[in-house]
Amino acid sequence: MLNRVVKAWDSFWFAPQSLLNLALMRIVLTGTMLHLYFLRSWNWSYFTDAWQLPRSLAIETLDEFYRPLWGWFFWPDSVVPLVHSIFVLLILLLFLGIGGRIVAMAAWVLHMGFVYRNFGILFGADLISGVFLFYLAWTDSCARLSVLNLFKQKEALRKNSDWLTSAMMRMMQFQICIIYAYTGFEKLKGTSWWDGTALWSVLANPQMVAMDFSFLRHVPLVIAIGSFSSIIFEIYFPAAMLNRQLKYPWLAIGVLFHLSIGLLMGLMHFSLVMISTYFLFIAPEITEKLVSQVQERVFRLRMR
Amino acid sequence: MLKSKRVQVALKCVLSLWILYQLFVITVMPNAGSFVGRFFQRAVAPYANTFGFSSSWNFFSPDPVHTMYLRYTVYFNDESGHQKKEPIEGYFPSEKNQGTFDVTRRRDFYMMHFMLLNPQRLETLFAPYICKQYPDASSLRVEFVVETVAPLDQAVTLKQESMSDLSQELQYIKQEYPCHAE
Numbered sequence: 222m223l224n225r226v227v228k229a230w231d232s233f234w235f236a237p238q239s240l241l242n243l244a245l246m247r248i249v250l251t252g253t254m255l256h257l258y259f260l261r262s263w264n265w266s267y268f269t270d271a272w273q274l275p276r277s278l279a280i281e282t283l284d285e286f287y288r289p290l291w292g293w294f295f296w297p298d299s300v301v302p303l304v305h306s307i308f309v310l311l312i313l314l315l316f317l318g319i320g321g322r323i324v325a326m327a328a329w330v331l332h333m334g335f336v337y338r339n340f341g342i343l344f345g346a347d348l349i350s351g352v353f354l355f356y357l358a359w360t361d362s363c364a365r366l367s368v369l370n371l372f373k374q375k376e377a378l379r380k381n382s383d384w385l386t387s388a389m390m391r392m393m394q395f396q397i398c399i400i401y402a403y404t405g406f407e408k409l410k411g412t413s414w415w416d417g418t419a420l421w422s423v424l425a426n427p428q429m430v431a432m433d434f435s436f437l438r439h440v441p442l443v444i445a446i447g448s449f450s451s452i453i454f455e456i457y458f459p460a461a462m463l464n465r466q467l468k469y470p471w472l473a474i475g476v477l478f479h480l481s482i483g484l485l486m487g488l489m490h491f492s493l494v495m496i497s498t499y500f501l502f503i504a505p506e507i508t509e510k511l512v513s514q515v516q517e518r519v520f521r522l523r524m525r
Numbered sequence: 526m527l528k529s530k531r532v533q534v535a536l537k538c539v540l541s542l543w544i545l546y547q548l549f550v551i552t553v554m555p556n557a558g559s560f561v562g563r564f565f566q567r568a569v570a571p572y573a574n575t576f577g578f579s580s581s582w583n584f585f586s587p588d589p590v591h592t593m594y595l596r597y598t599v600y601f602n603d604e605s606g607h608q609k610k611e612p613i614e615g616y617f618p619s620e621k622n623q624g625t626f627d628v629t630r631r632r633d634f635y636m637m638h639f640m641l642l643n644p645q646r647l648e649t650l651f652a653p654y655i656c657k658q659y660p661d662a663s664s665l666r667v668e669f670v671v672e673t674v675a676p677l678d679q680a681v682t683l684k685q686e687s688m689s690d691l692s693q694e695l696q697y698i699k700q701e702y703p704c705h706a707e
């Protein structure tokens with residue numbers, strides 16, 4: 222009995238998984254981070270004493286319960302532009318598939334430094350990308366879809382993960398399911414979500430959306446359907462990932478859901494970070510087929 | 526060969542223990558205020574906070590917020606209280622009640638929310654920053670302004686009214702802070 226449990230555990234967490242799915246996730250995640258943090262280069266003063274949060278108060282200003290053991294921002298404020306540039310460069314390397322675990326770990330450490338130097342200005346995308354960058358840093362994420370592979374023989378490419386990578390891929394699946402479940406549960410605490418009008422509070426708030434959505438009051442049922450659908454999608458995401466019939470429709474709805482949020486509310490970075498994790502749920506045969514089709518088309522275009 | 530297999534088994538055991546702990550952390554921390562969260566606080570919170578697993582994942586919840594911003598007035602009085610210069614009024618974020626898609630500007634909105642989660646931050650972070658922008662300022666008055674979003678029922682019933690007409694302006698935390706405080 223114990224032997225069977227150990228075998229099942231070993232197979233669930235450590236059995237080889239597709240490195241292609243991980244590489245696709247890496248590209249979308251780090252590509253999104255690259256854009257977000259390249260733009261943050263214009264805000265580097267937010268991480269110095271020149272702005273609202275002095276270095277001496279960076280940790281102290283957090284509620285005691287949420288204080289880290291150390292702040293990660295080991296560099297002086299005077300070198301913030303340099304450190305930020307190095308951080309963006311590391312993310313670029315990861316996007317290109319260069320450097321693997323060491324580069325990813327270095328990028329994560331710098332990311333955490335910026336997170337705790339000014340916790341107040343964090344987007345949801347900053348927090349979630351930090352979480353997934355942590356897991357990614359333990360994986361062999363650059364083994365596939367790396368620019369370095371252009372100089373390698375196709376046969377030399379590894380297709381399946383080592384056991385540490387597999388464990389982290391599983392952990393990422395758990396992590397995204399927990400994030401979705403909690404976002405749904407938290408909404409159930411709100412009277413406006415329970416009432417089916419919360420989406421209105423978002424779309425009618427000029428600070429949250431780019432255009433005037435007040436015309437939706439002429440079709441109020443759209444608001445109610447949208448509000449309840451959001452909660453159902455989020456709460457049942459973990460269950461849907463366990464069900465073969467529901468998994469792909471749920472992921473497709475998720476893509477539409479996040480792209481809508483991204484376009485209507487200007488939260489595209491957040492949306493893409495969430496969508497990046499979807500690759501971890503797709504069957505490897507599908508992604509292998511899609512990627513080889515793309516490669517064939519590129520090859521044909523080159524031959525013309 | 527045998528030795529490397531043993532090492533691998535040992536490493537897998539260590540990793541398995543971490544997996545169990547990590548699953549516990551990421552499940553408990555989003556609801557850290559619960560009994561379980563409080564009970565295991567010392568075993569979970571320092572690790573979760575340090576490695577970035579302490580978020581509560583409450584996007585737009587429990588209820589989406591109303592339009593909000595900080596309105597501040599900078600005063601320039603001499604020691605006897607006479608006005609040296611006209612007061613200056615400003616807003617944080619400077620976009621006031623309008624949103625922005627500019628990522629480089631949007632972080633100000635998040636900072637404003639961060640300060641309002643604990644209004645003491647207005648005194649320790651915001652007031653000293655604004656006073657620093659105006660070296661000859663004597664004091665600063667800060668108001669937290671909420672422009673309500675009319676409920677859907679009201680917006681549906683009063684279709685002929687514009688949304689801005691249905692909105693109410695509410696002021697909270699009207700507070701004055703001295704600049705050059707010792």
